[in-house]
Amino acid sequence: MLPFVTSIHDADFIGGSLLLVDKPKGWTSFDVVNKVRGLLRKKYNVKNIKVGHSGTLDPMATGLLLICTGKWTKELHHLTGLDKKYQGQITLGIETATYDAEGEVISTIPVPTIAKSEVEDLLKKFNGEIDQYPPAYSAIKKDGKKLYELARAGKEVKTEARKVIVYDIQLLSFNTPILEISVHCGSGFYVRSLAHDIGSAIGCGAHLSSLRRTSIGKYSIENAVTVEQFEGSFSNF
Numbered sequence: 001m002l003p004f005v006t007s008i009h010d011a012d013f014i015g016g017s018l019l020l021v022d023k024p025k026g027w028t029s030f031d032v033v034n035k036v037r038g039l040l041r042k043k044y045n046v047k048n049i050k051v052g053h054s055g056t057l058d059p060m061a062t063g064l065l066l067i068c069t070g071k072w073t074k075e076l077h078h079l080t081g082l083d084k085k086y087q088g089q090i091t092l093g094i095e096t097a098t099y100d101a102e103g104e105v106i107s108t109i110p111v112p113t114i115a116k117s118e119v120e121d122l123l124k125k126f127n128g129e130i131d132q133y134p135p136a137y138s139a140i141k142k143d144g145k146k147l148y149e150l151a152r153a154g155k156e157v158k159t160e161a162r163k164v165i166v167y168d169i170q171l172l173s174f175n176t177p178i179l180e181i182s183v184h185c186g187s188g189f190y191v192r193s194l195a196h197d198i199g200s201a202i203g204c205g206a207h208l209s210s211l212r213r214t215s216i217g218k219y220s221i222e223n224a225v226t227v228e229q230f231e232g233s234f235s236n237f
Contacts, residue, residue: 001217001218001219002018002072002075002078002079003018004017004018004019004020004219004223005017005018005019005020006223008225008230008233008234009233012070013040013044013049013069013070014040014044014046014049014069014070015070015071016068016069016070016071016072016073016075017068017069017070017072018066018067018068018072018075019036019066019067019068019069019225019230020064020065020066020067020219020221020223020224020225021036021064021065021067021224021225021226021227021230022062022063022064022065022221022224022225022226022227023057023061023062023063023064023065023227024062024226024227025059025060025061025062026059026060027059027227028056028059029053029055029056029057029065030053032053032065032067032227033051033052033053033067035227035231036051036067036069036230037049037051039230039231039234040069042234043234049069049070050069050070050071050073051067051068051069051073052067052068052073052076053065053066053067053068053076054066054067054068054076054079054080054082054216055079055080055084055187055216057211057213058100058102058192058211059102060100060101060102060210060211061210061211061212061213062211062212062213063086063211063212063213063214063221064213064214064215064216064219064220064221064224065224066079066216066219079216079217080187081187082187082216082217082219083167083184083185083186083187083216083217084184084185084186084187084189084213084215084216084217085182085183085184085185085213085214085215086182086183086185086191086211086212086213086214087172087180087181087182087183087211087212087214088180088181088182088183088191088194088195088208088210088211088212089178089179089180089208089209089210089211090178090179090180090181090195090198090199090206090207090208090209091177091178091206091207091209092111092176092177092178092179092198092199092202092204092205092206093108093109093110093111093177093199093204093205093206094107094108094177094205094206094207095107095108095109095196095199095205095206095207096207097136098135098192098207099135099190099192099193099195099196099207099208100192100195100207100208100209100211101207101208101209101210103207107205108205109203109204109205110204111176111177111202111204112202112203112204114176114202116171116174119171119174119179120171122198122201122202123169123170123171123181123198124169125201126166126169126194126197126198127166127168127169128165128166129163129164129165130163130164130165130166131161131162131163131164132161132162132163132164132189132190132193132194132197133160133161133162133193134162134190134193135190135192135193135196162188164185164186164188164189164190165185165186165189166183166184166185166186166189167184167185167186168182168183168184169181169182169183169184170182178209179198191208191211192207192208192211194208195207195208
């Protein structure tokens with residue numbers, strides 16, 4: 001486990017550091033990287049500094065990003081395959097093209113009467129190693145093109161099932177049509193696809209309406225700084 005920055009004042013960002021950032025909603029992961037890079041360039045008066053992240057979060061999602069600077073960007077490959085934990089909200093009865101709240105609505109179906117115990121039993125079927133179809137709107141590449149680029153161009157995108165693993169999945173609350181879950185999964189798992197599959201299993205469709213990543217491996221959101229906190233710290237030294 002690489003040590004992460006606990007004091008921005010004492011961190012060696014030029015030589016190399018691991019920064020835990022709480023990504024805000026509406027920002028891409030690259031927005032955060034560019035913000036950190038810009039602040040470091042200005043602070044240390046350098047033309048460029050290497051900055052990268054270990055795993056993308058969708059713009060609508062919030063939560064933990066692992067960002068390496070300097071020579072530590074070479075260590076990013078050690079972080080990309082770590083397990084992850086999420087808390088998400090799924091809205092039943094509305095299916096979207098992207099499987100999340102940002103996509104075009106493609107169907108609305110009344111939510112059937114379903115008990116909380118039935119939802120809990122359904123979630124158990126997603127535990128362990130499962131086959132999952134990634135969303136058509138994803139960064140997975142096919143023939144050198146990202147799938148979302150093909151989908152946005154109006155081309156038909158057929159994704160292939162991949163083996164993914166779910167270590168634990170829990171129903172936190174259920175108040176029709178909203179259910180909230182926590183998921184502990186391996187790398188490469190799409191919570192958006194999980195939401196879609198849950199909606200299909202119930203028979204009314206669904207989409208992921210909010211998502212927060214709370215941990216990556218042993219790194220926790222509790223130790224992360226917000227973009228505002230990181231930026232504000234530079235005015236103090």
